[in-house]
Amino acid sequence: MQAGRLLGKSIAEHALQLVYGGGTRGIMGAVASGVLSAGGHVTGIIPEFLMDKEATRHSLGQLNELIVTADMHERKHKMFERADAFVALPGGIGTLEEIVEIMTWAQLGRHRKPMVFGNINGFWTPMLELLQHMRDEGFVHTAHLVQPLVVDRAEEIVPRILAAAAASKGREGEREIISKL
Known part of the structure; x- marks a missing residue:
């Protein structure tokens, strides 16, 4: 709480x-x-x-x-x-279902919005291990699109989202410049 x-x-x-x-x-x-x-x-x-x-x-x-x-x-x-971003704090099946759907939509290219696991007291660690296992086994086909941020402290979540959004905008600008060359 x-x-x-x-x-x-x-x-x-x-x-x-x-x-x-x-x-x-x-x-x-x-x-x-x-x-x-x-x-x-x-x-x-x-x-x-x-x-x-x-x-x-x-x-x-x-x-x-x-x-x-x-x-x-x-x-x-x-x-x-x-x-503009999605955060999963510790929660139950509904929380899990929602963040997995958001990651699925990212994998399918529907968005590039920041996704965050608020890993308070290591709550999401088993899920993160499962995601890594799925990547290692080749089941996350576009793993570069499914890279949720993992943040252990609630007060660091917003700054990390803002940093990720700024970095993403920078990459978009770089792509625009490259495509114009």
Whole structure:
């Protein structure tokens, strides 16, 4: 929970906005709370059927923007469209499914947005070992497109994302110059 609040505070302090799944409980609720308490902007995107399970309607009223979707597919699509980076803090099956889908989309060339495993207290280490095993066995065919950042401390996540985005823009500029020559 502390890592979530620290990440949220960092998002707001860097004048970024949080786009997330809309839950007001658990670690993601802590991230949203951290952003809001530091004066930042939060957009929650939640399917109708999760309104009372993952969120409290009262707490959702504190968000700057709330988008209610028909289902999980629409939720993930809207989150993907609005996000410039993706962060997986420690979580359960839903978190795992979402970050794997984002990595799959990167592998398929649908985006080049930064992807981050917030490896707080080594939480994601077994998953990262599995990903390396998959690469080693040749199952990640375009491994150069699936290179998530691994960050062990919540307060370092945003600076690493910003550095990755700046480096990516630099590479894009280099490609443009090269293609013009």
